[in-house]
Amino acid sequence: MIAVAERVFALLALVAIVVAIATALALARRRVPDWLRDDVALPLATAIAAVATGGSLLASEVAGYVPCVLCWYQRIAMYPLVIVLGVASARRDTEVWRTALPLSGIGAGIAAWHIAIERRPSLGAEVCDPVAPCALRWVEEFGFLTLPTMALIGFVAIAVLSLAARRSPMPAGREPNPPDTAGSLTDPTSTV
Amino acid sequence: MSNAATMRRDAKRRAQRRSQLLYAGIAVGVVILAVLVAVLSTGERERAVSVEDIAGDPAISGDPLTTLPASGDDPAVGAAAPTVEGADFEGTPVAIGGTGSPELVMFMASWCPACQQELPEVVAWMEAGGVPEGVQLVSVATGLDASRPNWPPDAWFEEEGYTGRVLVDDADGSVAQAFGLSATPFWVALDADGQVVARIAGMLDITQMTALAEVAAASSG
Numbered sequence: 001m002i003a004v005a006e007r008v009f010a011l012l013a014l015v016a017i018v019v020a021i022a023t024a025l026a027l028a029r030r031r032v033p034d035w036l037r038d039d040v041a042l043p044l045a046t047a048i049a050a051v052a053t054g055g056s057l058l059a060s061e062v063a064g065y066v067p068c069v070l071c072w073y074q075r076i077a078m079y080p081l082v083i084v085l086g087v088a089s090a091r092r093d094t095e096v097w098r099t100a101l102p103l104s105g106i107g108a109g110i111a112a113w114h115i116a117i118e119r120r121p122s123l124g125a126e127v128c129d130p131v132a133p134c135a136l137r138w139v140e141e142f143g144f145l146t147l148p149t150m151a152l153i154g155f156v157a158i159a160v161l162s163l164a165a166r167r168s169p170m171p172a173g174r175e176p177n178p179p180d181t182a183g184s185l186t187d188p189t190s191t192v
Numbered sequence: 193m194s195n196a197a198t199m200r201r202d203a204k205r206r207a208q209r210r211s212q213l214l215y216a217g218i219a220v221g222v223v224i225l226a227v228l229v230a231v232l233s234t235g236e237r238e239r240a241v242s243v244e245d246i247a248g249d250p251a252i253s254g255d256p257l258t259t260l261p262a263s264g265d266d267p268a269v270g271a272a273a274p275t276v277e278g279a280d281f282e283g284t285p286v287a288i289g290g291t292g293s294p295e296l297v298m299f300m301a302s303w304c305p306a307c308q309q310e311l312p313e314v315v316a317w318m319e320a321g322g323v324p325e326g327v328q329l330v331s332v333a334t335g336l337d338a339s340r341p342n343w344p345p346d347a348w349f350e351e352e353g354y355t356g357r358v359l360v361d362d363a364d365g366s367v368a369q370a371f372g373l374s375a376t377p378f379w380v381a382l383d384a385d386g387q388v389v390a391r392i393a394g395m396l397d398i399t400q401m402t403a404l405a406e407v408a409a410a411s412s413g
Contacts, residue, residue, distance in 0.1 A: 004227075004230045004231055005230075007229075007230035007233060008223075008226050011229055011230060012222075012226050015222055015226070035211065039208070039212060040215055043215070044219070047219060064339065121305040121309055121395070122309065122395060125375075125394070126306055126394040126395040127306055127374075127375035127376065127393050127394045127395070128301060128303075128304035128305065128306050128375055130301070130335055130365070130375065130376065133304060133306075133375075135304070135305040135306060136303060136304070136305060136341070137305070138340075138341070140341070
């Protein structure tokens with residue numbers, strides 16, 4: 001059961017890699033499709049944060065993989081993103097990247113360091129804590145997807161998706177759309 | 193005009209809802225597909241060898257050493273180390289202390305990446321004849337945990353080509369506790385009288401291994 005769950009999370013991480021690369025390319029070309037920016041980016045970023053949070057809780061509470069110090073730091077960055085992005089997604093808050101980007105950036109940095117220690121323990125303390133060593137690879141799917149690797153993918157995907165959800169700067173003389181018109185009684189774009 | 197605008201708005205909302213349902217459906221489909229692929233591609237993980245199959249039943253005599261502090265002087269230096277009578281993976285008797293020779297004891301956990309990096313160094317050191325004459329090198333397989341990677345430890349020692357003596361700890365890590373292990377790899381140098389000369393937690397390079405073994409040998413006079 002745990003092995004299946006690990007494989008599911010690893011497969012979803014592969015999907016997240018594709019999403020992150022495609023979104024990053026769209027950002028680099030300054031051609032983020034409307035459907036991605038308006039309807040998909042924030043809900044998908046929320047889903048990624050939620051899956052990452054669920055995966056980390058499953059790993060520690062069900063599988064019994066004791067989180068190390070660096071795991072906890074990554075959790076501190078990832079868990080709030082579920083709420084931050086979820087609320088932003090519901091409110092269509094396109095400015096959430098200002099909060100999501102620092103959190104995901106810090107998380108990605110810690111995850112990258114964690115991966116380095118996993119690959120080369122001599123970079124860290126050169127010892128294994130008997131209870132929760134940071135260098136221990138509890139999970140290693142497809143030869144490279146360890147827990148911090150999946151976390152790094154999640155953080156990067158969330159960062160690029162929150163950037164993709166930004167409103168493009170409006171040309172001079174035009175007002176940007178309000179954050180949410182769904183459910184309002186008046187159409188702000190109509191000129192009655 | 194107002195009705196037309198309302199109709200346009202309603203149509204836009206309906207289209208938006210259809211799109212959202214489509215995207216949600218795609219997301220659910222991806223998750224279901226991932227579960228199916230995972231179920232079909234994940235075989236039974238073989239954990240046929242249990243901790244009980246591997247764990248030894250070492251007899252420990254003497255007072256346990258205090259846990260090695262993270263910094264500062266080691267209070268255990270000069271103290272008499274516990275003596276241990278145990279066995280290797282095949283059941284051949286292996287002892288620590290009371291041998292009348294200086295000893296270098298290294299505690300290794302097969303799941304520990306630092307130990308995984310250290311053991312090949314030890315093998316290279318042994319093959320190069322680095323262990324000083326008269327010094328007994330013995331490894332303790334500790335931290336036995338079948339749920340962690342690189343299990344079982346006997347296969348790991350064999351794969352790495354380690355041909356020295358191995359004493360297998362019990363499931364509770366009693367030998368490691370008796371020697372005050374703080375982390376792995378963990379090194380303890382004993383003189384010929386079984387007194388602690390030095391304890392080190394962490395990876396050593398070949399030069400440091402030689403130095404530690406020579407200190408043990410020198411302390412034995």
